[in-house]
Amino acid sequence: MEFTYEDLTADEYHHRVAVYQPLTAALRELLDAVIRTEVDDATVHSATETISEVTAALRAQQIPGAYGVRHTAEGRGMAWGNAVIGLRNAIAPPLTVVRGSVTDPVVAHADVELGAAYEGPPGHVHGGVVSLLFDQVLGEAASMTGLPSYTGTLTIRYLRPTPLGPLRIEAFTPERDGRKTLARAAMLVDGAVTAEAEGLFISPRGMTPLHPFAGESR
Numbered sequence: 372m373e374f375t376y377e378d379l380t381a382d383e384y385h386h387r388v389a390v391y392q393p394l395t396a397a398l399r400e401l402l403d404a405v406i407r408t409e410v411d412d413a414t415v416h417s418a419t420e421t422i423s424e425v426t427a428a429l430r431a432q433q434i435p436g437a438y439g440v441r442h443t444a445e446g447r448g449m450a451w452g453n454a455v456i457g458l459r460n461a462i463a464p465p466l467t468v469v470r471g472s473v474t475d476p477v478v479a480h481a482d483v484e485l486g487a488a489y490e491g492p493p494g495h496v497h498g499g500v501v502s503l504l505f506d507q508v509l510g511e512a513a514s515m516t517g518l519p520s521y522t523g524t525l526t527i528r529y530l531r532p533t534p535l536g537p538l539r540i541e542a543f544t545p546e547r548d549g550r551k552t553l554a555r556a557a558m559l560v561d562g563a564v565t566a567e568a569e570g571l572f573i574s575p576r577g578m579t580p581l582h583p584f585a586g587e588s589r
């Protein structure tokens with residue numbers, strides 16, 4: 372697995388954010404519209420053709436595979452294809468994880484609003500999506516102990532169905548033991564817990580330690 376660096380100035384970085392964030396937001400709107408539309412067949416056929424044309428235009432110049440996990444020389448994370456936080460990924464909710472201090476009782480949190488694209492049970496969030504969100508927030512909380520870590524084991528306790536709409540995830544103080552870190556988190560809707568998660572995160576041998584950090588993912 373390779374993490375790459377992009378030699379971007381801060382201005383170039385912000386320029387790319389300004390270019391791609393609206394594109395991703397527009398596509399996210401499109402995903403929602405496709406699920407909820409009730410227009411006639413001719414309009415659907417016409418929309419399909421238009422979308423194919425847009426896709427062809429974007430494919431005119433492409434990288435060969437996935438986006439990868441890139442960082443700027445200043446250390447800004449650019450996991451822009453990431454399934455949960457990717458700035459260029461319209462299927463990412465998107466989640467912005469706000470990290471505080473590793474000594475805070477809630478070390479990290481994320482607020483997100485999930486719409487029709489994340490449905491499992493009627494009107495409620497798919498269980499796999501709940502797990503997806505927890506994985507990212509727990510992983511970021513675990514990595515705040517100084518070692519970036521991969522998920523070894525993830526256990527979710529689904530206490531009640533989580534309705535689509537706004538929700539919050541809070542991660543609590545992680546417990547590090549060498550290369551292993553235990554992280555816990557809760558999912559809340561209107562202040563009531565709908566699910567709890569516990570994950571064991573393991574840092575592969577030889578992983579470069581991070582300085583403890585605060586801020587936002589992406």
Ligand SMILES: CCCCCCCCCCCCCCCC(=O)SCCNC(=O)CCNC(=O)[C@H](O)C(C)(C)COP(=O)(O)OP(=O)(O)OC[C@H]1O[C@@H](n2cnc3c(N)ncnc32)[C@H](O)[C@@H]1OP(=O)(O)O
Nearest residue numbers: 446506507510511514519521522523524571573574575576
């Ligand atoms: C300014 C810059 C900002 C940067 C900001 C960065 C933020 C960064 C945020 C990242 C946020 C990511 C959030 C998403 C995280 C994913 O989604 S990661 C993707 C899913 N996970 C994977 O693909 C992991 C796949 N597995 C592996 O790569 C390897 O099995 C692992 C997990 C690295 C472990 O391999 P290993 O190091 O060779 O393990 P090994 O030496 O055999 O065992 C070490 C210890 O762990 C235990 N262990 C090993 N595997 C497991 C397991 N699966 N379960 C439980 N225990 C295990 C062993 O029993 C052993 O325990 P002890 O005997 O020491 O007590």
